Amino acid sequence: MQGLVCRSIERFLTNSRGPAIWSRVAARAGMDGAAVEAFLPVAPDLPDRLLKAAAAELRLPVPAVLEDMGTHLVTHPACEGIRRLLRFGGADYADFLHSLQDLPARAALALPELALPAIGVEERQTGRFSISIAAGLPGFGHLAAGMLRAMADDYGALALLRLKAGRAGACRIALELADADHAAPRSFALATAGAA
Amino acid sequence: MTGVALAGELTLDPATLGRLLPLHLRIDARGEILSHGPLLARIAGAALVGARLWQAFDIRQPARPRDVAELLSRAGGRVRLSPATGHGADLRGLALALPDGGALLATGLGIGIVDAVRRHALTQDDLGPGSLAPELLYLVEANAAVRAELHRLTARLHGAQKAAKAEALTDTLTGLENRRAFGIALDRALERGAGFALLHMDLDHFKPVNDRFGHAAGDQVLASVARVLRGVTRAGDHVARIGGDEFVLLLAGPLRPDRLEGVFSRILRGVARPIRHDGNLCRVTASLGAVWVPAGARPVEGDLMRMADEALYAAKRDGRGRAVLVHHPP
DSSP states (O other), X not given: OHHHHHHHHHHHHHHXXXXXXXXXXXXXXXXXXXXXXXXXXXXXXXXXXXXXXXXXXXXXXXXXXXXXXXXXXXXXXXXXXXXXXXXXXXSSHHHHHHHGGGHHHHHHHHOGGGOOOOEEEEEEETTEEEEEXXXXXXXXXXXXXXXHHHHXXXXXXXEEEEEEXXXXXXXXXXXXXXXXXXXXXXXXXXXXXXXX | OOOEEESSSEEEOHHHXXXXXTTEEEEOTTOBEEEEXXXXXXXXXXXXXXXXXXXXXXXEETTSOOSHHHHHHGGGGEEEEEETTSOSOOEEEXXXXXXXXXXXXXXXXXXXXXXXXXXXXXXXXXXXXXXSHHHHHHHHHHHHHHHHHHHHHHHHHHHHHHHHHHHHTBOTTTOSBOHHHHHHHHHHHHHHOOOEEEXXXXXXXXXXXXXXXXXXXXXXXXXXXXXXXXXXOOTTOEEEEOSSSEEEEEEOSSOOGGGHHHXXXXXXXXXXSXXXXXXXXXXXXXXXXXXXXXXXXXXXXXXXXXXXHHHHHHHXXXXXXXXXXXXXXX
């Protein structure tokens, strides 16, 4: 699981800032060489060291790096598969938000090691959501916030988010869906993997 | 309003039924299609209402039902059918009897969903409530991503393994083979039984070069000697550095023994050429002991090495900077 997280960080930095930055971050984090394998064991604290090194290198706080990474996972062409997977969740942004509850189980279909924490979604009033993320994966809340903002853009919706961090990675995101049809959504079709 | 009237029985209007079962067909007692789910028309790619079931679809299960009654009575109501146009997906499901003598066919795409989604650009709304298609498509995507990562990993490991193997057989300083690699080559030559020559070579005056001019100078001398040896050998020959200034050669390419003298003199001349390092002139010579093994001789490896060593010793004793050749008995 740690290998997967580290590989995601590698791809994020390489694709968004370039291989030179990634090499420097890897060196700063005390890595032996700059290659990460998603499916080989790594030191359990490596993800944490990489994030801190990335934060130092990019001169940003760690939560901001995580948010950037969340945005990247939805918007970068190399991550098109992830964007499609998330869009499965709903025909519009509100449906997508409700489908977040299924996300941990769906992720576990392919990657049981990933063990995403439980996600709860409550629509308190129409358009006002409270998204709770259980403890277990520190930083996941910030990553999720980045993804949620980017997904709103993807659906053409206008959403306002506020994140309240709790302990051990648990958090609550208050989301207001200000306008579901703010802009044209990005085009999307289910199932193009393997079509080429 | 959902169009559902609830009494003792349940009444659904066609539109509502279509939302629940996007891939259903309703036929009358004669097999004429009365209504169908919205997705079915897209899959079938043809107008359906008013057509006969038998015209619009090829029915694979049950086998050749002659009428609606047979369709309903055989195979426990299970049906399999595909559009007669030939380019739609296979549908499978249940045929249920209706009070008017007709039937309701409630079908689904099964595994065909993956292809159908792509072909007809379907969205989640087309697929009906509780459809597992999103989960399945999620799995297909995730599987492809995981396999790409594993493929990358395997390729990297394979490359690393190849590199490690090559490194295990190479002398790092000179790029020649090492003792292990040479041993393998010698075994093969012994097994093959064709004629070959084994040379054991030592550098004369190498230690003084190291002592006077330093190890970097010594390394350059070794690299230069390696180049000379590579220059006189051809495909099928092997050259190895097996000690500080010790080299062995296996000349297994097609070779006549009377050509060996020519090879020796090229080696001796090449090694004797002074090597410049950092403004210093380094001079070494080579002493060579060689054994010619005729085809079919079948020597024992230990004996062969001993003969080469003794020849080398003879070369050193006779004044160095020369070659001594002995013949292994046939």
